[in-house]
Amino acid sequence: MRPEKLREMDDNELRAQSREIRDQLFRLRFQMGMGQMDGLKKYRALKKDQARVLGILRQRELDEAAGEKESN
Numbered sequence: 001m002r003p004e005k006l007r008e009m010d011d012n013e014l015r016a017q018s019r020e021i022r023d024q025l026f027r028l029r030f031q032m033g034m035g036q037m038d039g040l041k042k043y044r045a046l047k048k049d050q051a052r053v054l055g056i057l058r059q060r061e062l063d064e065a066a067g068e069k070e071s072n
Helices: 003-008 011-033 037-071
Strands: none
Touching (some): 003 037, 011 037
8 A cells, every 4th residue: 555545544544444454464374374375475565554554653643742742
């Protein structure tokens, strides 16, 4: 997923996206454990997408905290 597209989403949408990615990762890990190695590229791409989502959420959290700190 494109980072620009993720930045346009609000926090609730990002959290929902994160849960969905986590579920997909679980299913892919299970399939790969059963010997179906077809999903390795998709697994790696999903891990990167998850990192992007979590990074954007953390960045927003830090920006919000910095804004509160400046107002005090």
